[in-house]
Amino acid sequence: MNDETFENGDETKINYYHAHIYYGDDDAVREKAARLREKAWTKWPDQVRMGRFRDTAVGPHPLAMYQIEFDHELFAEIVPWLMYNRDDLTILLHPDAEDAFRDHAWYPFWMGEKLDLRLDFLRRGGRQA
Numbered sequence: 001m002n003d004e005t006f007e008n009g010d011e012t013k014i015n016y017y018h019a020h021i022y023y024g025d026d027d028a029v030r031e032k033a034a035r036l037r038e039k040a041w042t043k044w045p046d047q048v049r050m051g052r053f054r055d056t057a058v059g060p061h062p063l064a065m066y067q068i069e070f071d072h073e074l075f076a077e078i079v080p081w082l083m084y085n086r087d088d089l090t091i092l093l094h095p096d097a098e099d100a101f102r103d104h105a106w107y108p109f110w111m112g113e114k115l116d117l118r119l120d121f122l123r124r125g126g127r128q129a
Contacts (some may be wrong), residue, residue: 004105005110013097016071019082020092022115024063025055032087039085040068040078047074056077059115060104069096078108086111 023033030053041050044047051067058065070078090112094103101122108117 007102009068009095009097009102009107011095014072014095015074016069016096018092018094018096019068019070019078020065020094020122021068021086022061022063022065022090022092030055030064033089036085036087036089037066037068040081043081044070044078047071049077057118059120060119062115062118063090083111088112089096090115092117 011022021033021036022028034053040048047070049069051069053064053066054061055064055065068078079093082093091110092104092115093109093111095107097103097107101119104117104122105119
């Protein structure tokens with residue numbers, strides 16, 4: 001995991017969640033990610049905040065991706081939906097609470113391949129993308 005001492009968090013401090021959908025530099029994978037994005041936007045047009053496509057690695061994220069941000073009230077609905085609709089895409093789900101490093105390093109939920117995040121970016125105080 002990392003060399004930090006793991007601490008339990010306070011789930012009442014979660015503001016919302018980020019689901020990062022990775023597609024890298026493969027056009028076919030980007031198309032699958034775009035289809036998933038459109039399906040999510042159509043299903044929850046007023047409940048999700050859709051991030052833009054980031055066609056290069058940014059922040060702690062090692063591959064091109066976009067994010068879907070949603071409130072904790074949607075967790076029980078959107079997470080199973082992502083599990084069943086991810087079409088073999090890699091997805092990182094994490095809370096946005098008090099500390100971006102801890103949110104990514106200690107509390108992540110992965111669907112698909114677990115990627116090595118660039119946690120040093122967050123350790124230095126960088127904000128997530």
